[in-house]
Amino acid sequence: MKLILTEEEQFLKDTAKNFAEERSPITHFRALRDNSDPILWDKDMWSEMSKLGWPGIMIPEEYGGSNFGLSGICVVLQECAKTLTPSPLFASGVLGAYAINKYGTNEQKEKYLPLIASGELTTSIAVDESSHHNPYDSELIAKKNSDEYVLSGKKTFVIDGTSSDLLIVLARTSGEKGDSTGLTVFVVDSNADGIDRIKLEMADSRNYANIIFDNVKISSKNILGDVEAGGEAIDDILDIGRIAMSAEMLGNSEAAFDTTLDYLKQRKQFGALIGSFQALQHRAAEMFCEIELTKSSVIAAMRAADERSNDVQRLSSLAKTVAGETLHLVSNEAIQMHGGIGVTDEYDIGFFLKRARVAEQIFGSAKFHTERYANLSGF
Amino acid sequence: MTNLEKFREDTKKWLDENCPPSMRNGADPKLPVDEVWGGRNAKYKNPESKIWLDKMGEKGWTMPTVSKEYGGGGLSKEEVKILNEEMFFIGAKQPLLSFGIWMLAPVLLEYGTEEQKKLHIPKIIKGEIRWCQGYSEPGSGSDLASLSTKAEDIGEKFLVNGQKVWTSYADKADWIFALVRTGAKEPKHDGISFLLIDMASKGVSTKPITLISGKSPFCETFFDNVEVPKENLIGELNAGWTIAKKLLQHERAFISNFGLAAGMGSKRDVVSIAKKHLGEENGKIKNNFYRSEISSHKIKEHAFGLTLKRAGDEGGKASATASMFKLYGTEHNKKRHELMVAASGINGVAWDGDEFEDDDKNLTRAWLRTKGNSIEGGTSEVQLNVISKRVLGLPSQ
Numbered sequence: 029m030k031l032i033l034t035e036e037e038q039f040l041k042d043t044a045k046n047f048a049e050e051r052s053p054i055t056h057f058r059a060l061r062d063n064s065d066p067i068l069w070d071k072d073m074w075s076e077m078s079k080l081g082w083p084g085i086m087i088p089e090e091y092g093g094s095n096f097g098l099s100g101i102c103v104v105l106q107e108c109a110k111t112l113t114p115s116p117l118f119a120s121g122v123l124g125a126y127a128i129n130k131y132g133t134n135e136q137k138e139k140y141l142p143l144i145a146s147g148e149l150t151t152s153i154a155v156d157e158s159s160h161h162n163p164y165d166s167e168l169i170a171k172k173n174s175d176e177y178v179l180s181g182k183k184t185f186v187i188d189g190t191s192s193d194l195l196i197v198l199a200r201t202s203g204e205k206g207d208s209t210g211l212t213v214f215v216v217d218s219n220a221d222g223i224d225r226i227k228l229e230m231a232d233s234r235n236y237a238n239i240i241f242d243n244v245k246i247s248s249k250n251i252l253g254d255v256e257a258g259g260e261a262i263d264d265i266l267d268i269g270r271i272a273m274s275a276e277m278l279g280n281s282e283a284a285f286d287t288t289l290d291y292l293k294q295r296k297q298f299g300a301l302i303g304s305f306q307a308l309q310h311r312a313a314e315m316f317c318e319i320e321l322t323k324s325s326v327i328a329a330m331r332a333a334d335e336r337s338n339d340v341q342r343l344s345s346l347a348k349t350v351a352g353e354t355l356h357l358v359s360n361e362a363i364q365m366h367g368g369i370g371v372t373d374e375y376d377i378g379f380f381l382k383r384a385r386v387a388e389q390i391f392g393s394a395k396f397h398t399e400r401y402a403n404l405s406g407f
Numbered sequence: 408m409t410n411l412e413k414f415r416e417d418t419k420k421w422l423d424e425n426c427p428p429s430m431r432n433g434a435d436p437k438l439p440v441d442e443v444w445g446g447r448n449a450k451y452k453n454p455e456s457k458i459w460l461d462k463m464g465e466k467g468w469t470m471p472t473v474s475k476e477y478g479g480g481g482l483s484k485e486e487v488k489i490l491n492e493e494m495f496f497i498g499a500k501q502p503l504l505s506f507g508i509w510m511l512a513p514v515l516l517e518y519g520t521e522e523q524k525k526l527h528i529p530k531i532i533k534g535e536i537r538w539c540q541g542y543s544e545p546g547s548g549s550d551l552a553s554l555s556t557k558a559e560d561i562g563e564k565f566l567v568n569g570q571k572v573w574t575s576y577a578d579k580a581d582w583i584f585a586l587v588r589t590g591a592k593e594p595k596h597d598g599i600s601f602l603l604i605d606m607a608s609k610g611v612s613t614k615p616i617t618l619i620s621g622k623s624p625f626c627e628t629f630f631d632n633v634e635v636p637k638e639n640l641i642g643e644l645n646a647g648w649t650i651a652k653k654l655l656q657h658e659r660a661f662i663s664n665f666g667l668a669a670g671m672g673s674k675r676d677v678v679s680i681a682k683k684h685l686g687e688e689n690g691k692i693k694n695n696f697y698r699s700e701i702s703s704h705k706i707k708e709h710a711f712g713l714t715l716k717r718a719g720d721e722g723g724k725a726s727a728t729a730s731m732f733k734l735y736g737t738e739h740n741k742k743r744h745e746l747m748v749a750a751s752g753i754n755g756v757a758w759d760g761d762e763f764e765d766d767d768k769n770l771t772r773a774w775l776r777t778k779g780n781s782i783e784g785g786t787s788e789v790q791l792n793v794i795s796k797r798v799l800g801l802p803s804q
Contacts, residue, residue, distance in 0.1 A: 031717035289799060304804040309795035316794055317731050324713035349703075350710045395699075402702035407678045407692050 029335060031327045037103050040096070043080065044107035051076065052113040054376045060114065061233040067191040068235045069114040078147025083121040087129060091141035097334040098122070098268060102275035102326065109279030112379055114234055116150040119188040122272040124151025127196050127265045128215070131253035136215065140194065152192035152218070153269070154183035154239055155262065161392040163198060163262050164208045168241060170199035172248075177201075177214065179222075179244040187390070189237025190227050193218055197241075198262050201255060211258035213265075215250050232379075232386040267344035270391045271329040274344075274351035277387050278322050281355045284362040284380040285315055291366055302365075311361055318354040325350040342404045345397035352387075352394040359384035415489045422493055425462045427455035432498030444504050445534025447581045463502040464533035470508055473516070478529030506575065507531035507538040510657045511584050518601075518642040518650050527603070540658075541571040541585030541604075541628060542651070549789050551586070552595045552648060556630060558587035558602055565589070565640075567604065567633040573783065577613040577626035580606055584654075590645040601647035603639040604630075620775035621758075658784045659733035675770060677701055677743055681750040697750055704742055711735050730797075734790040737780035744774040 033041065052073060060068050077083070085101040087093025094100070101122055108115065121144070128140050128151075143149035155163050168181025179199055186195070195216045203210025218225070222244035228236040253261045289312065292303030302308060329347035332340045359381040363370040370377050388394065408416070429438050439452035443460055451457045463469050466480060471487045473479025482490065512531050515524055530536040547554040556569025567587060574583065583604050590598025604611065610633040615623035642650050678692070681701060686693035692701065714735075718728055747770055748755035757763035757771055781787040795801045 030720045031713065032720045289801075292801060300804060301802050303801040306792075306804075309799075309801050310788070310791040312799055312801065313791040313794035316799060317735060320731060321707070321710040321714050321735075324717045325710045327717065328713045346706055346709055349706050398699060398702045398706060401706055402691070402698055405678075405702075405705065406690060407682070407698065407701070 029328070029331050029337070031324060031331065033099075033103065033327075036096070037099055040085075040100055041103040041107055044082075044104040045110075047077075047080070048107050048111040048113055052108070052111050054111050054379065057112045057114055057233075057379070058376070068233060069116065069188075069191065073113075074115055074147055077115055077117065081145075082117055083125070083147045084145030085121060086125040087141050087145045091129075091137060092145035093125070093141070097330075098126075098271060099327075099330045099334050102272055102330045105272055106275045106279035106282075106326075109276040110283035112280075112283075112383060116147075116188050116191065118269070118272060118276065119152050119192065120144055120147075120150040123153045123265060123269050124194065124196065126268045127151075127153070127213070127252060127261075130264070131213065131261050132215075133249075135249070136252070140215070149194060150188060150192045151194045151196060152186050152188045152237075153196045153198075153265070154186045154189070155198045155266070155391075156185050157181070157183060159184075161389065161396055163266065164211070164259065165205050166198050166200050166211060167205050168197070168199045170201050170212055170214065172201070173245075176245050176247050177251075179214065179216070179241040179246065181241050183239045183241070185228065185389075186237045186239050188235045189239055190225050191235050195223075195239065196252060196265075198258055201258075208259040210256060211262065212255050213252040213258040213261055214246060215252050216244065216246055220244050220246065230386055231382040233382070234386070263341070266391050267340055268333060270344045270348040270397075271326070271333055273387060273390050274322075274326050274329065274347035277351040277355045277384070278319070278326050280380055280383060280387065281319055281322060281351070281358045284355075284358050284377065284384075285319060287377060288312070288358075288362045288365050295367075308365060311365075315354075315358050315361060318350075318357060322347075322351050322354045342401060345392075345401040345404065348392060349394045349397040349401065352397075355384045356388060356394070411485055411489065414486050415493065418490055418493045421466075422497060422499060425459075426494075426497060426499050427458050429453055429455045430459040430500045430502075442504060443502060443534070444537050444576065444579065446537025446579065447535070448579065449534075449537070459500065460502045460534050464535075467532055469503045469505070469534065470512060470528075470532050473512070473528065473532065477516075477524050478532040503534045505531060505534065505538070506540055507536065510540065510654050511538050513657050514601075514650050514654045515641065517653065522638070523641065536581045537576070537579060539574050539577045539580035539583050539606075539628075541574055541577075541583045543573045544570060545572050549786055551651070552599065553592075554586055554588060554599065555592070556585065556587050558589050558600060558635065560589070561634075564637060565602065565635045567602070567610075567630045567635055569630050571628040571630075572616075573625050574613070574628045575625055577606070577628045578615055582606055583611075583628065584641075586647055586651050589647075596648045598645055599647040599651065600644055601641040601650040602635060603641065604633065604635050608633050608635065610634075618776065619778065620772040622772060622776070624776075655785060656729045659729045659790075675747060675766075675773070677704070677746050677750065680747050680770075684751050684754065697746075701746055701750070704739075704746055708739050708743070711739060730785075730790040730793040733784060734781075734787050734794075737777075738787060740780055741777045744770075744777045748774045 060070060081094050082104055084093030085096040086098060088095045105118060125144050128136055157166060168179065168183060170177045170179050195218050197214045197216050199212055199214055200210055201212040222242040224240040226238045228238055230236050292308060293301060295302045325347045329343040332343045362377050363381055366377050369375045429435060441451050441453055441456040443456050445460060467475060467478050468480045468490065471480035471482040471490055475481040508531060512528055515527055542551060544554050544556060556571060558565040558567045571585060583606055585602050585604055586599050587602050588598050589600040592598065610631040612629045613626040616625045616627060617623050681692045681697055685697055692698040751767060751770065754763060754767040755770060757767040759768060
């Protein structure tokens with residue numbers, strides 16, 4: 029397992045970098061926020077990304093994708109994160125594509141994967157039900173009624189929850205809150221009867237929703253994977269998501285750090301560039317080192333996932349912890365080192381802080397993953 | 408069979424025939440263990456330590472990539488990997504610990520004359536000569552380039568006067584590689600030369616320094632009108648600083664690897680110590696506060712290990728990476744020892760006597776020793792300076 033990018037991945041990364049810088053600078057995100065855009069991502073931008081084949085990176089060629097794996101999409105997400113580009117690429121191109129390709133029946137794959145690959149259909153994953161990530165705490169009930177299931181309950185913090193066409197829902201078919209068994213995953217049309225999607229307004233101005241399921245009737249054909257095997261499946265799907273989110277967070281950290289470094293080289297006080305002050309230099313050097321550690325963690329985790337290593341779970345928790353702690357540090361230091369303008373809305377650096385704290389919560393905080401890492405390591 | 412497969416087979420066979428039983432897995436734990444540094448005055452508690460050193464030295468496998476004309480193994484990178492793997496499989500001990508291997512030989516290969524290489528490198532490889540490093544001085548620590556030990560040109564020879572400090576094992580070493588001032592004090596970097604000095608020369612004396620750990624791995628070394636032949640100068644006169652910097656990179660890389668290796672390979676493991684002293688419940692460390700701190704630390708070390716691997720995959724980069732590795736390797740090593748001491752409770756600060764186990768007392772000493780890690784070979788603060796200036800391009804004041 030080599031911890032360096034292949035030529036193809038580097039090419040993909042360069043393409044994404046150019047795209048993000050030219051087509052989607054931070055002004056693009058700012059405009060969506062300022063205009064209170066209803067879905068907080070831009071459909072034209074998404075079509076352009078789709079034309080580049082990005083939503084299909086994780087999808088096999090027979091279903092219209094390019095089968096480039098998690099590593100391929102991670103480098104794109106990392107670059108897009110540098111300019112805070114909002115898009116359904118994470119929820120749909122990573123989570124939806126992976127979940128359906130890995131656990132779907134042939135029928136489900138034929139129905140959904142080509143549409144995900146072309147960007148015509150976007151997905152969301154609905155897992156959590158409280159303020160802290162914990163998949164096994166799911167209580168949303170799926171009751172069997174002859175050949176169909178009836179879903180009742182409420183999911184929260186669903187990424188792209190108001191805009192997606194298809195929901196991947198973790199439901200309880202037996203057992204109780206806290207059990208890793210008795211869980212089943214369903215794919216549900218977002219517009220099915222009984223579904224109510226309520227927009228969540230979060231600090232990072234991205235698309236999230238609470239979703240209420242009120243006796244939603246779905247066919248047993250909509251089960252993803254095996255009945256009662258949803259606990260394991262969701263762990264696996266989430267690990268892929270955690271690694272991809274870590275790549276995004278790495279991109280966030282790199283951009284916030286580079287912006288700060290530029291500022292240290294321009295801003296003068298006491299007749300000197302503030303970057304010449306050792307009090308700031310050492311903190312900058314420490315951030316550099318943390319970012320280097322994050323790069324290694326992310327690349328090791330994405331490689332492990334693509335090579336189906338048996339250490340994916342631990343490396344996913346490692347990456348999410350390291351990426352989370354690094355971004356936490358960098359986003360705070362970036363504000364402090366910018367001084368007064370750092371806390372103004374007019375300046376972009378504050379966006380990184382707000383995005384950081386939300387991203388840190390997605391699929392488990394550093395605390396959650398530090399505990400999980402210990403469990404998986406046998407102590 | 409490909410050449411590499413053949414090499415693996417031959418290596419396996421050679422190790423099987425030549426690696427003594429007590430130098431590999433399954434060795435009798437009651438046998439005394441030597442820390443083998445070689446040299447003229449080396450003493451061995453276990454005679455097989457010496458046999459193993461001689462066998463490996465003859466093969467040149469203590470520096471396997473160095474070419475055979477200098478006594479090395481002449482192996483390719485792929486072959487070295489195979490050698491390491493085969494040694495790992497049988498749990499073969501490293502035959503030789505050596506500043507000559509880690510620091511001096513690499514710079515001799517780069518800067519030495521043909522004669523110097525042929526004279527010194529084979530003896531390093533065979534462990535015949537034990538080297539020590541003469542860099543720091545009482546007045547020149549972090550500001551190493553301000554050093555003042557003087558080497559005066561007296562025709563055929565240099566006349567050396569001055570004092571070095573923090574010379575590791577100088578009292579046991581045969582030769583010293585030293586930085587000496589041969590030119591003006593200003594600009595300070597331009598008047599320094601890199602000189603090899605036989606410790607048996609008249610006028611060289613050493614005095615051990617007792618550390619807070621109670622041990623004395625370092626000495627003060629004094630030079631009082633020591634005559635050194637001119638052919639012992641490495642590189643050009645007054646161009647020693649470039650060599651010194653290069654050598655420091657080797658040293659930093661070594662110290663950072665050592666920090667990590669010490670954590671991974673040693674029997675001193677923070678998890679087992681915590682389980683022993685704090686208790687265990689369902690396989691978990693019983694105390695959640697310690698457990699979470701230990702997990703955080705393990706994650707950081709894991710990420711650091713991956714970064715070392717990535718640097719290797721990238722083919723090794725400039726000195727900045729060496730600074731980062733030196734900084735993190737040593738800081739992590741300190742942190743790991745703090746955690747082990749804390750998890751051991753009062754046993755973690757045991758000093759002496761029969762009421763405590765050797766493991767506890769040794770841990771206390773080892774913990775105290777780690778405090779020097781982030782000072783020797785360039786302090787953590789110096790590493791941060793290097794990173795901010797050379798990598799990040801931040802301006803000087």
